[in-house]
Amino acid sequence: MTTAPAPTTLGTPTMCLLHGDYHVMGQDCWATTLDWQFAHTDLEGPEARDAYLCEVERKMLDNLVRNR
Template sequence: MLTTPAPANTQPAMCLLHGDFHTMEQACWAATTDWYFNHQTMDEHGDRHAYLAAVERRMLDNLLETLR
């Protein structure tokens, strides 16, 4: 049986707000947009890599909090 793919807006993405990979809501997208707006001096690939690094850092920080 073939399944219908989910609409693009329900696809999980890297979320800096929560430091997680999940289906993002309005607050998540607002945090992402703010981050990109504050880092406009980077080139297209540099800002994407920096954003992913910031999300990974947030994920690690969240993990460390759960271990304390």
């Protein structure tokens, strides 16, 4: 029996805190995500994920308000 290769995240759109957008992230985007994670080491697992996504959503809304 053959097994399918594991899915890759390369080229998968992701929530980006740097740009406040949902896109395929580059190195600068990932660096911002890692910086956020290192600044929030008190959060773990789902709590950390939810807090990160909340900040991305807040930035998205801020961008929408500024561009009106």
